[in-house]
Amino acid sequence: MTEREILTKKLSSYQFAVADMRLYLDTHPNDSETIKKMNEYTEKMNALKKTYEEKYGPLTKGGTTGSKWKWINSPWPWESEEVD
Amino acid sequence: MFVYEKKLQYPVNIKNPNPKLAKIVMSQLGGADGEIGAALRYLNQRYTMPLPELKATLTDIGVEELSHMEMVGAILYQLTKGMSEKDIKAAGIEDYSVDHTAGIYPQSAAGIPFSAAAIASKGDAITDLHEDLAAEQKARTTYDNILRLCDDPDVKDAIRFLREREVVHYQRFGENLRILTDKLDSKNFYAFNPEFDKKCFKNQMKKK
Numbered sequence: 001m002t003e004r005e006i007l008t009k010k011l012s013s014y015q016f017a018v019a020d021m022r023l024y025l026d027t028h029p030n031d032s033e034t035i036k037k038m039n040e041y042t043e044k045m046n047a048l049k050k051t052y053e054e055k056y057g058p059l060t061k062g063g064t065t066g067s068k069w070k071w072i073n074s075p076w077p078w079e080s081e082e083v084d
Numbered sequence: 085m086f087v088y089e090k091k092l093q094y095p096v097n098i099k100n101p102n103p104k105l106a107k108i109v110m111s112q113l114g115g116a117d118g119e120i121g122a123a124l125r126y127l128n129q130r131y132t133m134p135l136p137e138l139k140a141t142l143t144d145i146g147v148e149e150l151s152h153m154e155m156v157g158a159i160l161y162q163l164t165k166g167m168s169e170k171d172i173k174a175a176g177i178e179d180y181s182v183d184h185t186a187g188i189y190p191q192s193a194a195g196i197p198f199s200a201a202a203i204a205s206k207g208d209a210i211t212d213l214h215e216d217l218a219a220e221q222k223a224r225t226t227y228d229n230i231l232r233l234c235d236d237p238d239v240k241d242a243i244r245f246l247r248e249r250e251v252v253h254y255q256r257f258g259e260n261l262r263i264l265t266d267k268l269d270s271k272n273f274y275a276f277n278p279e280f281d282k283k284c285f286k287n288q289m290k291k292k
Contacts, residue, residue: 001097009095016093019148020252026140027259059089077090078158080097 002081004056011052014045086147093151094245098162098238103175106163107193108233112246113156114190114198117222119246123149125203125219129212134279137263138209142216145253152246159242160188208277213261217254224250 001009021038025031049059057074058064064071075081112118126146133139164186172181179195190198204215227247234240268278269286278284 005095005097008091012091012094019093019144023141023144023148023252023256026144027137027256027263029137059091060087071090074090077092077154078096078161080162 004075005081007048007052007055011045011048014041014048017041018045086150092155092158093148094155094242096155096158096162096238096242098159098236100236100238101163101165101167101171102236102239103164103167103171103177105234105236105239106160107175107177107180109156109159109163109230109239109243110191111193112223112226112230113153113160113188115192115196115226116199116202117219117226118190118192118198119149119153119156119223120190120198121200121203122146122219122223123153124200125205126216128203128205129216132207132209132279133212134209134282134285135264135267138213138260141256141260145256148249148253152249155242155246157188159239163239207279209264209279210261210275210277213257213264216257217261220250220254220257224254 018038018041021034021041025034025038028034053059057070059074061071114120123146126142126149130139130142130146133142167175167186172178180189180191183189192198203219204212206212206215224247227243227250230243231240231247234243264278265275267286268275268284272278272284276284
């Protein structure tokens with residue numbers, strides 16, 4: 001795996017944990033323990049997302065900074081770098 | 085409103101192209117129990133759901149299914165990337181290729197184009213939740229069948245993730261059904277439509 005792919009996977013792990021807890025909370029809205037845990041993981045997820053975007057370009061269109069439109073050049077998710 | 089994030093929900097990194105395998109996996113893109121159908125089913129059913137838990141679950145799972153559609157697309161793309169005429173013939177996918185070349189088109193493994201006829205949005209929360217529970221199981225069965233027919237570890241890794249999500253969604257829909265039925269009037273023995281006939285809810289039955 002490339003360095004970017006390693007970071008992507010780490011970010012995906014946190015995003016997955018957050019998404020799964022959020023879905024669980026839809027049917028358990030009063031589970032305060034899970035809400036606390038979900039908030040902790042969300043913070044970690046956001047920090048990783050920031051690191052990723054600084055290194056490899058925007059994940060969302062809103063993430064573009066500077067005068068160049070980087071959105072078109074950051075890697076497309078269906079391309080695997082490992083293979084190329 | 086949807087916001088696109090330029091990454092997959094779970095990574096897909098396939099080292100060995102295999103167009104023949106792509107034709108099998110394709111069923112989970114455009115087949116009757118595929119990810120496009122799943123997303124459309126939930127995202128259309130949600131509007132008339134009678135409880136906030138149900139609206140939230142259908143919205144969140146529906147959106148996740150769009151991410152799964154993208155993952156299956158990535159698998160198909162990587163399995164067919166760079167294939168030549170010779171590869172197409174060797175894999176026996178001339179019938180697909182004559183119409184779509186190496187493009188990704190939503191159809192079943194047997195070549196039936198995606199059809200909304202495979203999904204239901206009945207406007208009855210009990211009926212629709214049973215449809216959703218069945219849909220998750222049907223998709224899980226299809227992923228089990230793909231795992232049986234596939235020996236590529238890279239493809240299996242991504243398929244296992246998708247399969248596991250079907251299991252989790254099935255759990256959440258089961259909870260949805262319980263949350264709903266707990267709120268129904270005990271006189272609604274035969275589980276009539278609580279979405280349209282509001283009096284099916286507890287304390288809403290006409291008192292004589």
